[in-house]
Amino acid sequence: MPADTAAARTCPGRFADRVAVVTGAASGIGRAAALRLSREGAAVACVDRNAAGAAQTAAALRAAGARALDVACDIARSADVRAAAERIETDLGPVFALANVAGIGDVAGQDGIENLPDERWQQVLDVNVNGSFYWCRALLPGMAARGAGAVVNVSSLAGRSKSANANLAYTTSKAALLGMTRHLAFDYGRRGVRVNAICPGGVDTPMIRAAATLAAASPETAAARAKGLAAYQFFMPIQRLSSAEEQAAALLWLLSDDASYVNGVSLDVNGGLYMA
């Protein structure tokens, strides 16, 4: 099936009368998830540190007649997440679905761990691990009290194996997210809240293109990267990057009642590049 058909697919009403929070909603997988959740009936809080991008996504949802809120928030800041969660529940109502999509990549130290400074290591963990933790902590207790909720954390093939494009901090952060997913799934499954993760392979979004730009600081690194990406695609059974919409399709399935007995999984969405 070609990647572009995923954009048009929808299960009407699957999230009717439900409130969903999507972080990273300004771009890529988060934007695709927000659009589809809205098409399937959810009121969506579009969270991103890119305020203009979040506003653009929310405006697109509202233009189609849906309820949507844009929320400018740096997910690496605990107090900002708490305030954002409170605002969302006041404006849209109790949250049923949380998609922790926002994340960053980095290439520092790819040539050696000695070139990975504290602040770059910390920044990746702050966003990719702490950000999801802050959102889970803000919203899971309410879901549990109501006995209904679903969370999807967006990890990566990097968390299942190792990153092909980003650095040690990225791989570490995405593996940590899978541990967080399993632990929360155990603790909250018995209270009516499912917690799962998706592990995308290569996705054609600004993130993968930004990694290319950063790595291309010199002609040598650019050439090495081009070679790496070509090899990456050569070994993919489905020989292309996925679309953001294909990732959103898997994410929405896990958030939906269609996955009512699925809890604590790390779902590989990588075209068969890594199988385990």
Ligand SMILES: NC(=O)c1ccc[n+]([C@@H]2O[C@H](COP(=O)([O-])OP(=O)(O)OC[C@H]3O[C@@H](n4cnc5c(N)ncnc54)[C@H](O)[C@@H]3O)[C@@H](O)[C@H]2O)c1
């Ligand atoms: N693109 C890929 O190949 C790929 C592969 C595996 C996993 N992923 C994961 O998928 C998720 C989404 O990535 P994408 O490819 O859509 O990237 P993207 O760059 O298109 O989107 C990421 C979004 O997250 C937002 N964001 C980043 N840091 C933030 C912060 N501190 N607070 C709030 N928002 C923040 C950005 O502003 C952006 O809108 C990430 O967690 C990424 O690690 C991507």
